[in-house]
Amino acid sequence: MGKLLLGYQDHHLQMEVRKLFGGEVVKKELRKRMLSVRITYKRKMMYVKAKEFGYTHPEVVAHSQDLDDLLNRYQGIIS
Template identity: 65%
Template sequence: MKLIDKQILSLMITIKRTEMVEKAKYRGLTHPEVVACSQELDTLLNRYQNIA
């Protein structure tokens, strides 16, 4: 994976994390939308971690 791809993925992680935190503030940690965001964030973080 190219450096630019890694940078884009890093930006996507930051955006998703911010989205999750904002939703959690208003809906609570167990709301389905927050849980879905958390799962999407996990996927992005796993992809980032697997980059050699």
């Protein structure tokens, strides 16, 4: 549920920023901020699951892979 709510909030924020500013610089900054929030959330979820199941559990590994993907996307934006 958190992911769906986060997605809605991201979309809503993105629409508001576009109305106010538009432009590539603002879009890039918004993407960075949205990814940063998602990275923080995914990292926390990974640690919670690791504490519960251990670091090698498939659910923890899936969170880790998702986190890697988000970090790679973030790196692509800032470089």
